[in-house]
Amino acid sequence: MSTVDEAAEERFSINPARVGLYLTLGGLLVFFLAPIETGVVTSLKTPDAVGTTSPLVPSVEGFTLDNYATAVSELLPGMVNSLLYAVPATILSALFGSFAAYGLTLTDWRGQIGVLLLFVAGIFIPYQAVLVPLTRLFSVLGLSTLGIWGLLGIDNAYAGIVELIITHTAYGIPICAILFRSYYKGMSEEMLESARLDGATVRRAYRRIVFPLSTPMFAVVLIYQFTQIWNDLLFALVLVQAESSAAAPVTLILAGLGASQSGTIFGLRMAGAFVAALPTLAVYVLFGEEFAKGVAT
């Protein structure tokens, strides 16, 4: 439903206002897609072609897939690493968010609003304010020194992955909780009262009623959270630190990709950007609705 209730005929007539409208829309399209278009075009060019041809136009002679080959080989381990922590952290933060929202919205006790305030505030806290204590905590915990890595034959840099899972889960909980809360607020109170009268405890009510009915919201939260966690650089940088580390997530590697002494190899960078962006782009294209819902809340 649009705010403008225009007659149907206007859609088909050549109306100067409409023409202007579509021109604007087209212009915006250009604005939004230009960086991506030039990225695509450039990623398929050799370094020479990049230097000589116009950045907006593809080059036939200078066409190459080498950039992608390099990008993939450099970034693939990073993508695996990113996946290793993004998936668990997404699921855990979503679950905890649902639990928290349930306990704070669909049950009744004093002080709920206070806790909720803390959650809302928690969404907005700049991560810089916790970085130093975080690194300190993890160095004290010494996860990388545990014998388990040697036992399993894994590079102990992967302790960073575990740290990332913990970190992203904890920092993802506030936004997940708030997303679920807005959803739970819309649930029928009478239905839950009825469940209570029927003898269901708080736990059973969640398991048998609230959780099954939360599926649509889980879709939104999982998709939104996955995007946020995958795209993060700061925690990856701080907890894993070196892009050369075996556990380096993809964002970390990408940041340094294609930088050489003689300048930046843009073709490689562009290819790298696309490869790195692929999962979240795919998620967005497939599940755009859910993503938009998460963003709008």
Place this chain on the structure above:
Amino acid sequence: MATFSEVRELLKRVARTDDGDTTSDSETATDAGSATGDEVATDGGTTRSDGSATTDEPRIDGSEVATDGGEVKTDGGVQQSDGGLRATLEDRVGEDFLESAPFWLPPVLLVGLFVYGAVLWNAVISLTDYEGFDDPDYFDLDFDMYVQALTSSQVIDAGVNTLVLMVGFTVVALVFGLLIAVVVDRNIRFENTFRTIYLLPMSLSFVVTAQFWLWMYDYDGVLNNSLGLLGLGPFEFIGNQQIVLASVVFALVWQFSGYTMVVYLAALRAIPTEHFEAARVDGASVVKMYWRVIVPQLKSATVSASVVLMVFSLKAFDFLFALVGGYRPPNGADILATKMVREAFQNQNWAYGSAIAILLFLMALSVIGPYLYYEYTNDNL
């Protein structure tokens, strides 16, 4: 009195025999369940163990939560109080407190620890002189780091840049997003496609965005080429200190105006059509209509979007780091976020970095605080 099960038997028998013979079966009144030997409290109420008085004064319970939308208010109902700590706890904080604790307690603990606990710890560290590979000395606390920070021209510059970035980015993103929303809202074809493309940059990582714009801003890159066609000289979008911040803002707006568009679109569509129709009947031109009728209605959307944008701008670290592939953003684009990470993780000046982080945190708080208060008083929580 026939119980339900007996009536059921009766119905079954009737159904089976089908001769309409409703012989009264055993009408022995075996009661459905009152003979369970439950406690019989006397009227004086003295055997009630939860300590609540049965005098004339009304007993008011834990949380007073009115149900949404109905005239019937509720306060959550009765839970068993059988004396002791549990009862006093329930009386004081409301009934579901303990039962629901397994749900909210772990997340609250996690958040409390990792967010608030960490911030507190950070504040403490900022008062030490922690640097390098030593351990922090928690007994030698002073404000040295803050003095150093507040007198450092770099920090001050970074602070100013942070502010400029924050305000510039927020305002431009809001205005631009609103314009896009207005345009998209005009009952166009393929609306979904347009919306999807406009929102697309939001799904990208800052790092990816930085790559694209690094290329766009390159001296021989797209922007300079296009501007060259118009006869405008090539610019050092990143190298030039004066305009680098604007370039950063522009790139971030590119990434975020999809978000503001979504927010404003939702807000626009929530306005009942009667408002528009009334304005049209009153003869308002399109522009006037938007200005007078609509913009005031968008206040709440603007508020929440601004807060999100401002806080994101404080985090613009990812973008700047990826832009140069290192801790040091281009000259003129250093913000508190990048300065902090640099000091702490590159220079190992942990306490100094913490102090800068606290300054950043306070900046964020000055935005979040009023916002939370506004939402709380408007019952939006």
Place this chain on the structure above:
Amino acid sequence: MARLELDDLTKVFTDDDGGEVVAVEEVSIDIADGEFLVLVGPSGCGKSTTLRMIAGLETVSDGRIRLGDRVIDDKKPQDRDIAMVFQSYALYPHMTVRGNMSFGLEESTEMPDDEIRTLVDDTAGMLGIAELLERTPTELSGGQRQRVALGRAIVREPEVFLMDEPLSNLDAKLRSEMRTELQRLQEDLDTTTVYVTHDQTEAMTMGDRIAILNDGRLQQVATPLEAYHQPANRFVAGFIGEPSMNFFDVEVQGDQLVHAPAGDTSAGEFSYPISADTRESLQATSRATLGIRPEDIEIVGAAESGRDFDTTVDVVEPMGDENNLYLGFSADSERTFVATVGGMRRVEEGQPAVARVPESAIHLFDADTGEALQNRTLRDAAATEPEL
């Protein structure tokens, strides 16, 4: 025994600013085992809150609730052996009908699955929804959902049924069908039932007794007919009955009740003669309210006594079975009162009519407290003679 006693039940809410709202004030009702009691009253009168207190969904600020001989107001809802049907049915949308009906038994009893299954089958059969057992609520019509909600309550075999306006979401025709069926069901099951509604037709037709509430206070508990013919106060008299009773503010002047509303000369002053008995029941009261039901006003040919009044017909509402006549004391009077006559009678707007108000049919209420001072005598309708 499932006798339900409400003893001085009171509910006070505190709102955010610390102000107190007394939703229910000292309501006491004794409900007999197997009785169908209807709680009726206008919106906000406290009937739902009372019901929720019985259910345990609200705490009791003061007073007691006893079921059988046990005090239950401090027990959890699930321990009270009570089942409730909500206005919105409150079904679980993701479960089948069978799932919905089995839920309570699964959660609150140790009954084995096959027993639950049989019980659900039987109950569904009794309600005529056996073929819907595998469907989900979203696939059902309003009436079907209502039956499922009923079934869910019945299956629990509780001591008491509580129903919160279960019929108000149904369309008119379905509503009257379900009314009858609910009554039949309740008689078969013989379970104590407390039924809340704002519709006085439902109250009158369904209840063994009705309890009328207003502003949190109990106005009267009586059988429907008692409430109709012997209302305890003016509120009950005006609430029960459609079209509602006509009221006139009068002053007692000797053996006359004088209606002379100040400042409204066109509303018609009249003087109504009363007998010695009536004067006695008025005692020392000088101001009262005279009430007369529309159906008790007779339209006669000519005025014969002081109880016959000349009026003009202002509006006629032909209902088919009867005509509602809105009568005014003069042609342009603003205030009208209602008289009901047979549907076959031809009456036209603007026509004069003589309205007879028999003394045996009047109700008198104290002007300040609203309390009933005299109600109509319950006589055979065929034998109404004006008596002095």
